[in-house]
Amino acid sequence: MKRYSAFAIAREALRHHAGWERAWASPEPRAQYDVVIVGAGGHGLATAYYLAKNHGITNVAVLEKGWLGGGNTGRNTTIIRSNYLQDESAAIFEKSRTLYETLSQELNYNIMFSPRGVMMLAQTEHELRAWKRTAHANRLASIQSRMVTPDEVRKIVKVINIDGPRYPVLGGLWQPRGGTARHDAVAWGYARAASDLGVHIIQNCAVTGVDRDATGVTGVQTGKGPIRCNRLCLVVAGSSGVLAEMAGFRLPVESLALQALVSEPIKPVLDCVVMANTVHGYISQSDKGELVIGGGADGFNNYTQRGSFQHVEETVRALVETFPLISRLKMLRQWGGIVDMTGDRSPIIGPAPVPGIFLNCGWGTGGFKAIPGSGWATAEMLADGAPRALAAPFSLERFAEGRMIDESVAAAVAH
Amino acid sequence: MLLLTCPCCGVSAEETEFHPGGEAHLKRSGPGSDDAAFRDYLFARKNPRGVHFERWRHAFGCGKWFHAARCTATLEVFGTYAAQTAAPPAHVLEAIRARRPDWISEWEQDR
16 A cells, blocks of 8 residues: 655646545455454454554455445534443543544545534533533543533533523533544545555445354355455444344344435634534534534435435424524535334444354444444454453443343434 | 324324334233343344335324334335234235335235
């Protein structure tokens, strides 16, 4: 792999940019791999990268039915934060955020991580108490976050209207080292680095069946023929239920459409991320100047990658009160992604009921921020055959044991 | 935007008038059942990409619960029917088969 650098740009500028190589290889699949990862989104690619980098396992294929990063990795609102309530969540999301800090250098790929700060507004008395509790929990978990007063909110978020009348801002939970990153670049950076270490990334290769014998998984059937493997990792977010069905088990996961939209680009007005939980709205400004707005999820099972119109209306209507300036903006684009929701709104990382199959799913509405930490923990699990400390609490067994990691009331998005 | 017809009061309306209630026809497992059955009753869901049976409530209408057969891949609604039944009625299964000839119904296998 030729490294990207200022020197490389100068060198290529002098020779008509003829020397840039493809960022990743597109090999034909081998008949057999040590590990097959289904799903070339951020989580799958990060898993492949850390498998190769941290554990030296490079006989790995990442299979993708479409194009890499074309699912939820390319559809989210790119928010990164780690101020979760429960210790288990705080550990893996903070690991993830920490890895994001240096990910551009690690991958030699500019993922444009921008720790511009995340402000989670408290707009009801209940929310104010909940965020205070989270702030205390974060302090115990060594996560830098704190409560701020309405006046401080106004100083940090210049364009906000804190007076209501319907949703007055009563305070906020402020994580100064949260922020955003370029979501496509995260997938591309991991893909390039993993490909360089020998991982096969195979796009346009849909998995159509899972082969198993009495001892466990033996391989997968794909659009490019059968591929044998020792370990199979399903990292397919909204399609987890479909893949689980192929493998012969059910998951405590339901697939819903979550949508987002962007406004026309305007001059810089908002230099942090603001999340308004009560009204299902979160907003940040992209480097292009578009306001990126995340909306609520539909309540019914949906695989169409588009959401219902009324959620757009509800989200924008509520945000207009808090951000009056957006009332005059035109909205340019709206899209949906299929999120895999679990009962406790926490992910599943762990062995599946079929020996040899491992799961990484259930990230629901908050998967992008978790990509590096999730890949790190899943790679550990695939290398050892069992999860280590970071992933262990997120096992599938927690549903049978009643050992929930309840983030349904603590997550930034009201579910 | 889904268009649903409430089988209880006969009103057809947009989805904003209704509230989704998850998978229909769950087999209830009580305290006497084994752990796996109880876990599956509480958490394991079919979540298919295609024909799905689910519960809805006419929240801003008559307030009654009912069932709907719907395709999760296209959002097509095949039909709605009363909730007081353990399996989808024949006319709903026929409506699904008319639109999805390849669909494998677990309900007909049960009979």
